[in-house]
Amino acid sequence: MEKITSKNNIIVKDTKKLFTSSKARYENRRFALEGARLCFDVLNSVYKPDSLFYTEDIYEKYPSEIDALSKEAKQVYVINSQVSEKLSETKSPQGVFLTVEMSNGKQAIGNGKIVALDNVQDPANVGAIIRSAEALGIDGIITYNCCDVFNSKAIRASMGSVLRMNIINSNDLQKTLVDMKSQGFKVYSTVPSSSAVKITNIDFSGNAVSVIGNEANGVEENIKAVSDELITIPMLGRAESLNAGVAGAITMWEMLR
Template identity: 70%
Template sequence: MEKITSKNNTIIKDTKKLFTSSKARAEEKRFVLEGARLCFDVLNSVYEPENVFYTENIIKKYPSETNALITRCGGSYMITEEIAEKLSDTKSPQGIFLTVKMKNGENKIKNKAIALDNVQDPSNVGAIIRSAEALGIDSVIVYSGCDVYNPKAIRASMGSVLRMNTIKTDNLTQLIKELSSDGFATYATVPDSRATKITDIDFSGKTLCVIGNEANGVEDGIKAVCDSLITIPMLGRAESLNASVAASITMWEMLR
């Protein structure tokens, strides 16, 4: 265990970058967790913790869990409350942070999957992953848009990011073609009453549904390679649904 008392410490600066920069996360293949629940969740996940930063108060409050992380991590650092405030991405830091090595998804989509086409809002991305885990979707495919390791996305997922099979792709069109060849039915969700109602679709087989960007929807090229366009019937005056709400309804229909 090493004590860090300076906010200008190089390790602290580098860790802060993992909070604020998706580029830094991608280059270093690491991300950072904050708070007792998320940090301790790693103990029961497939992720490999790297460095833990903790205050004197947090180890007094959660001695067994904090010591378990200290044992698992390559580096452990006791920090001051001032440094915790510098590191924190929240208004009221609990005083524990964890850097974690990224891992690749299984890349094996077994039965039901949801794909995110350039979904930008980290709260939407996190909420979708949380709903996917709760409903029993086996994979979440992420194409462009928000990084799933964005701290806000991780918090919105309530830790589901640590447990779900998330697959990043740079070519969703090609992946859809491959899944179609593997027997998947593929659908793009659209806010268009002319599309097939989602309630009329038979989701009993292997299925992939695509959720589009908050402002522009699913890209035309991606819609073109899907088997069908589907829509959620709406009786009110709103023209569309929030991306995470649309995804949750879609996943419910896929699995009911």
């Protein structure tokens, strides 16, 4: 255990980069978490703690949880309030932070109900979709050209679901979907169009993957071209489309009901 009292400490600066820079996260194969709930959730996930930072105040509130994390982490640092404020991405830091090793194993999507995110850029939307996916029982998530799922805003919006869901990144979503079709999946792209099939009329009983598109431009044309159906969520009123997070939640509900 080591004490850090300067916010200019190089360890603090390097850790802060994991909160703010996707490049730093993937170069170091680490991401960072803040807050009691997210940090403690790592103990019940497949991820391995790397460096733990905590204040004496947070230890008084959660001694058993901090001790459990300390046993698993490679490095443990006791910090003061100034360092806590430097690391924090929130207005009222709780005083506990954790860096976590990214998985090096190649993940695979199995059978079941899958959601693919095509160029979804808002971390709040990505996090909300991942949270809803876990709550509803989706079997896996594919991301393509999306914001980094380890972005601190996306992690917070997911309420820790990022740590528990099977999430893989595709470098070529069209190819990924074609491969899934050869394995018996039906591919559906969601679109805000009255000419598309109503989602309530789709039979999702088999293996299925539904694609949620970019907030502004929707699903890419090449992805639509390899889809079995273009599907839409029926809407009343004058709204032209739904927020990606909302559309994702409704789509997943329909896939699983």
